[in-house]
Amino acid sequence: MRLLELGTGLCAAALVVGVLAAPARAEAAPAPDPAPVAQDVRGAGWALKDTGKDVRFRGLAAVGRSTAWVAGSKGTVLRTVDGGRSWRDVSPPGAVAEGLEFRDIEAFDARRAVALSIGEGEASRVLRTEDGGATWTETFRNPDPRAFYDCLTFFDARHGLAMSDPVDGKFRILATDDGGRNWRVLPGEGMPGALPGEAAFAASGQCLVSSGPRDVWLATGGGAQARVLHSADRGLTWRVAESTVPAGDPARGVFALAFRDRTRGLAVGGDYRTGEASPRAAAVSADGGRSWRQAVTPPQAYRSGAAWFPYSGGTALAVGPTGTDVTTDGGRGWRSLETGSFDTVDCAADTGCWAAGEKGRVARLERRRCQLAGAGGATGAVGGAGVVKRSMPG
Numbered sequence: 001m002r003l004l005e006l007g008t009g010l011c012a013a014a015l016v017v018g019v020l021a022a023p024a025r026a027e028a029a030p031a032p033d034p035a036p037v038a039q040d041v042r043g044a045g046w047a048l049k050d051t052g053k054d055v056r057f058r059g060l061a062a063v064g065r066s067t068a069w070v071a072g073s074k075g076t077v078l079r080t081v082d083g084g085r086s087w088r089d090v091s092p093p094g095a096v097a098e099g100l101e102f103r104d105i106e107a108f109d110a111r112r113a114v115a116l117s118i119g120e121g122e123a124s125r126v127l128r129t130e131d132g133g134a135t136w137t138e139t140f141r142n143p144d145p146r147a148f149y150d151c152l153t154f155f156d157a158r159h160g161l162a163m164s165d166p167v168d169g170k171f172r173i174l175a176t177d178d179g180g181r182n183w184r185v186l187p188g189e190g191m192p193g194a195l196p197g198e199a200a201f202a203a204s205g206q207c208l209v210s211s212g213p214r215d216v217w218l219a220t221g222g223g224a225q226a227r228v229l230h231s232a233d234r235g236l237t238w239r240v241a242e243s244t245v246p247a248g249d250p251a252r253g254v255f256a257l258a259f260r261d262r263t264r265g266l267a268v269g270g271d272y273r274t275g276e277a278s279p280r281a282a283a284v285s286a287d288g289g290r291s292w293r294q295a296v297t298p299p300q301a302y303r304s305g306a307a308w309f310p311y312s313g314g315t316a317l318a319v320g321p322t323g324t325d326v327t328t329d330g331g332r333g334w335r336s337l338e339t340g341s342f343d344t345v346d347c348a349a350d351t352g353c354w355a356a357g358e359k360g361r362v363a364r365l366e367r368r369r370c371q372l373a374g375a376g377g378a379t380g381a382v383g384g385a386g387v388v389k390r391s392m393p394g
């Protein structure tokens with residue numbers, strides 16, 4: 001049983017029968033799954049799952065407690081269907097050969113997923129699988145050397161969007177109506193002009209997020225203000241609002257958004273550079289992103305990913321290279337949960353929450369049955385935020 005870190009102590013996951021998953025090996029008896037996390041995260045923490053990889057995973061799709069996909073550097077894509085006890089390397093061979101940088105992945109179930117690689121020009125690509133990653137089809141390759149795609153999101157199994165940093169002064173939106181098999185660039189007339197230096201951060205796959213059948217939000221930084229753009233018609237027209245997260249520097253802004261529904265949203269970010277302060281690193285919206293209020297007690301450091309915890313009312317998680325924070329009041333106040341390094345976080349409807357990050361780190365949120373004092377920390381923080389786009393390596 002893997003030891004877990006919570007604050008300054010260690011805990012072991014509670015081995016009570018929860019959702020049983022497939023055994024890691026055919027000859028091994030299935031181990032009982034730790035109990036599902038209740039309707040809040042009290043008594044829970046991250047349980048590391050050995051991926052056998054040392055790449056950085058910034059793309060993450062939580063299908064459920066048993067099934068999750070991660071995507072990262074060196075063209076790497078992994079999938080688990082047994083709660084992280086084993087991982088199948090389903091990396092597209094061509095992506096591995098070219099060393100593509102996957103920064104986002106959206107999965108509909110254990111067999112269907114769409115992955116986005118980032119970079120200028122043809123490095124920005126979309127790949128799709130329908131057989132659990134056994135085979136992949138490239139469905140989009142960016143032909144414009146001025147475009148740099150950062151994130152994608154899906155409203156349902158058919159309709160989705162991807163976004164690029166500004167081209168000709170406006171963010172560019174790519175759309176699909178057939179589950180990612182075909183893509184088209186949407187007209188730019190409904191997109192407000194970008195600020196000088198404004199862009200999105202390919203840090204966690206959460207700079208473009210959706211909720212419901214038509215609403216989508218886009219997070220920015222790098223310009224004079226960190227802004228949030230909202231569309232209520234699947235990306236055809238957009239309105240823009242300033243967030244309270246500081247910007248004014250290429251390394252600062254909103255790095256991730258999370259919307260519980262079409263009105264309640266969170267924004268997290270800061271300054272990704274190691275050692276730089278990140279005051280006011282979180283904001284909250286109650287009107288669909290039309291206005292934003294600064295968190296009363298924000299995370300104490302840069303955060304690159306965020307996710308609402310299902311069925312909890314006001315509980316959400318935020319992750320970054322220096323730790324995980326939790327809010328139970330809808331984003332107004334945040335407190336530290338633990339200090340391990342992660343870049344992205346995602347929660348499924350069955351309360352299966354996953355986090356992923358550097359050095360192959362992937363973890364699932366699990367309940368604890370004990371806490372021991374003064375034992376250090378098994379997960380530990382791994383230093384450095386790394387870099388998140390363009391000239392910034394994985």
